[in-house]
Amino acid sequence: MEPSGPQELTVDEAIALAIQLQKQHHLAEAKLIYAGVLEVAPQHQDALHYTGLLAHQEGRTDEAIDLIGQSLALSPNQADWHSNLGIVLQSDGRLEEAIAEYERAITIDPGHANAHSNLGVLLRAAGRPEEAETAYRTAIRLCPDHVDAYTNLGVLLNGRNRAKEASECFCKAITLRPGHPDARRLLALAHCMIGEVDEAVKVLEEWLADEPGEPI
Numbered sequence: 001m002e003p004s005g006p007q008e009l010t011v012d013e014a015i016a017l018a019i020q021l022q023k024q025h026h027l028a029e030a031k032l033i034y035a036g037v038l039e040v041a042p043q044h045q046d047a048l049h050y051t052g053l054l055a056h057q058e059g060r061t062d063e064a065i066d067l068i069g070q071s072l073a074l075s076p077n078q079a080d081w082h083s084n085l086g087i088v089l090q091s092d093g094r095l096e097e098a099i100a101e102y103e104r105a106i107t108i109d110p111g112h113a114n115a116h117s118n119l120g121v122l123l124r125a126a127g128r129p130e131e132a133e134t135a136y137r138t139a140i141r142l143c144p145d146h147v148d149a150y151t152n153l154g155v156l157l158n159g160r161n162r163a164k165e166a167s168e169c170f171c172k173a174i175t176l177r178p179g180h181p182d183a184r185r186l187l188a189l190a191h192c193m194i195g196e197v198d199e200a201v202k203v204l205e206e207w208l209a210d211e212p213g214e215p216i
Helices: 011-023 025-040 045-057 061-074 079-091 095-108 113-125 129-142 149-160 163-176 181-193 198-211
Strands: none
Touching: 011 025, 011 045, 025 045, 045 061, 045 079, 061 079, 079 095, 079 113, 095 113, 113 129, 113 149, 129 149, 149 163, 149 181, 163 181, 181 198
């Protein structure tokens, strides 16, 4: 029996392969596959969306926003996609538009922890700390190991002179992600602010033991 020739991928198989390549940062290869899909199916919502994310990864923000917008016009009830658009808009400094996209994601999926956490970042930047705290705490309730939410909540609390609560958040972040540099730095600062200098020194000594060349 002669060996069979190479089999063509279905569109869905091609998209799945491209997404895996994209996650592994093989962007050129993923881009070629998405382009091939869009050549035969110009309105393929997944191909449009992930091509938009790829454009964002390559720094082509306007193109990313346009493509992700096209994908959402075709499939508007995708919470992840609204959250992704929020991330791109946030990176472009379009904070009010990004807030609106995170809120749309949460309306579609109230359990979307990342959208709550990212919304908290923007609410804090917009001078709405109470709402930001609620958003962070919601993210943590939904996803108890959400390191970014703990870290961001700690930053917020520290800025509101609630250093003891902040230190608890940074401790949790370090427990969840040992060696997290921002959490270690902020934890040491929080200990200093509440007069626990020995604890701050201990945090920094442990950090130096793990990373002797760390300049901070």
